Amino acid sequence: MSQITENLILRKADISEVPQIWNILQDAIEQRRLDGSTQWQDGYPNELTIHTDIENDHGYVLTENNIILAYAAILFDKEPAYEDIEGQWLTDGDYAAVHRVAVSKLAKGKGIATKLFKKIEGLSIEHNIYSIKVDTNFDNIPMLKILDRLKYTYCGEVFFRGGARKAYEKKLA
Template identity: 40%
Template sequence: MNEDLEFRPARPADTARILEIIRQAQAQMRALGSRQWQDGYPARENIDCDIARGWGYVFSKPAAETCGTADTKAATVGNSGTVIAYGAMLFDGEPAYEAIEGAWLTEGDYVVLHRLAVADGEKGRGVAAEFMRRVEAAARERGAGSFRVDTNFDNRYMLRLLERLGFAYCGKIHYESGERLAFEKPLGL
């Protein structure tokens, strides 16, 4: 895992690359038989909203590490480097979490991570775990008491990652698109 990765707010200029990473994740999930993200979500409107609200975050590699392919050059914005991962970090709560079938471990302020996706070619290198560690650090800085996330029952990669990072299963939540498994990690501030 490269520690030189920059964790920064996403910018409108990152949108095309973010959508490319989302499409890659959707294709991987489809190939693995997962139903998550197979209904057009997340769409450009979701990413545009994330960026406008300050929720969207990216990991980018320093520009010096890029290979110079057409795709990489298109994904490089100025000196900011190549975007290799995306996620939406929310501190305003998640309305669907209010009606959990189960129980959260903590009360009070929490951070939520939605739409985490890592670019093909970067998977299996600890990028998603490091992204989540950076979200956790940001939550601690802001005084949030816990880190909450949800995923589909068949998202094996995310389920393993959550277990490795110390998240506990808390129950089920519902969106229009279906049921999700809900997890929480108390931050013990």
């Protein structure tokens, strides 16, 4: 992989890519554990989660020269967990929800997660969606830094899979 990531492509994941995506997620799960985070330490996400994402047209990969650098689930429909927030979303209309963001260890330190979110913003606008909502664990410092860097607004807490999560939204121009 080159040092300069200019040819990044965000596209729907193919079911044949599940093993590669699962390897990336396993590395992210291990990194969360090493960071002392409780996020993703209970068997979720797993390979079935990825299969389901792809089957539901939610699974996306960020590639460079056909090498998968990152994975995310992007939902262009309502996220049930976001319907009840302790706090207030910035908008009430349509939005894209982003889940299961993971970056390949081959791409660590290259700003790939930030570039992934910028591509997701562009994809959302292509879908005429002008809001992105995302949640993360309170102890996921790397994701919290990315959301801050990209000017996401903290909106409150949502409850996802039995636990409170920090909820963020960004309005797109």
